[in-house]
Amino acid sequence: MSENKKILIVDDxxxxxxxxxxxxxxxxYDVRTAADGVSALETFHDWHPDLIITDLQMPEMDxxxxxxEIRKVSTLPVIVLSVRGEEKTKVQALDAxxxxxxxxxxxxxxxLARVRASLRRNTTSVxxxxxxxxxxxxxxxxxxxxxxxxxxxxHLTPKEFDLLVFLFRNRDKVITHRAILAAIWGGNFxxxxxxxxxxxGQLRKxxxxxxxxxxxxxxxxxxxxxxxxxxxxxxx
Numbered sequence: 543m544s545e546n547k548k549i550l551i552v553d554d555x556x557x558x559x560x561x562x563x564x565x566x567x568x569x570x571y572d573v574r575t576a577a578d579g580v581s582a583l584e585t586f587h588d589w590h591p592d593l594i595i596t597d598l599q600m601p602e603m604d605x606x607x608x609x610x611e612i613r614k615v616s617t618l619p620v621i622v623l624s625v626r627g628e629e630k631t632k633v634q635a636l637d638a639x640x641x642x643x644x645x646x647x648x649x650x651x652x653x654l655a656r657v658r659a660s661l662r663r664n665t666t667s668v669x670x671x672x673x674x675x676x677x678x679x680x681x682x683x684x685x686x687x688x689x690x691x692x693x694x695x696x697h698l699t700p701k702e703f704d705l706l707v708f709l710f711r712n713r714d715k716v717i718t719h720r721a722i723l724a725a726i727w728g729g730n731f732x733x734x735x736x737x738x739x740x741x742x743g744q745l746r747k748x749x750x751x752x753x754x755x756x757x758x759x760x761x762x763x764x765x766x767x768x769x770x771x772x773x774x775x776x777x778x
Contacts, residue, residue, distance in 0.1 A: 546572045547661055548589065552582040552596035552608065553623070562595065565650045566657070579603025583611055591618065593661055595653075598624040598635065606638045613639035617687075617699045619660035623648070629736050636740040641701040642727075643737075659728060660700070675710055677771050679758075682707060691749045698748065701726065705741050706749070709759060709769035718766040742767060 549571045553559050559575040566573045574589060576582035580602040586594070594612065598605035605622055612620060619642070622635040627645035635643050642656050675682040681690040687703055689696050698706065704726050709717065720732040727737060746753040760768050 546570050547593065548572045548574070548591040549657070550582060550585055550589070550591040550594045551575045552577075552579065552594060552600070552605070554578060554597065554600045558597075558623075561650075562653070565654070569654060571657075577601075579605065579608035579611070582608055586612065586616075593619045593621070593657065595621045595623060595657075598622060598626065598631070605640075606634060609635065609638035609640050613699070617697060617703075619700050621653075621656055621660060633736050633740055636737060637744070639699060641699060655728075675707070677710070677713065680710065682710060696748050698745075702741060702745055702748070706745055709767065713769040713771050716762045716766055716768050722766060738767075 549566055551559050551562050551566075551573060552575070553562075554577045556577075559577075563573045563575060574585055574591070576585050578600045579596075582594070582596065583603070585591075594608075596605045596608055603611075605624070609620055609622070612618070620640045621642045621644060622640040623644050623646055624631060624635070625646045632643045641660055644653060644656060673684045675684065679692045682688070684707060687698075687700075689698055689703065689706065705722070708722065708725050719735055719738055723731045723734060723738055727734065731737060742759060743753075746756050746759055749758055750756045758770055760770055762768055
């Protein structure tokens, strides 16, 4: 039997950490808690959790700072919790490296669904799991979550990886915003275009020679995005 997934909860409100710990433990997750970003980083390095759930506003180091520190060394999923639901705050959290954002108050079933989605790896088929995707400058090992661009390895967060693989598998096609959001974040996220804008921007910074003039992930105004193959790029 595989070990239970380990989740680190970071929040300075003891009532919230107590409720989340009880709920997640009841669903067979191994849970630890921290009251601020500094102690969370210590636990992260000592315990190596599979996922982090963090509040934004905390003493010592806030959730944004924690995300940035985690992203320097790890691609594990990070879910941000916050009472602030405006788009600007969501974009800041996602840009700092968060994979998901939940506005307080929230239902525990919603959180559990987000946790499952964040922990879930690609489970489509055996062939997909064993696949290595190649085209021009790209080589993607789906099972190992390894990506090489122009023969150099790049490091992606789980959501960045899922987005790249989805676009790559649908290369040369125009994919709508709604279709991408539904595939990567689920059907409840089809209106959350700020998620897509942030993650496409992050991917471009990592894979494009010049992110301001992308040749791989191109924008189809008011519609969506298109991932161009090497053959298309040679024709441009």
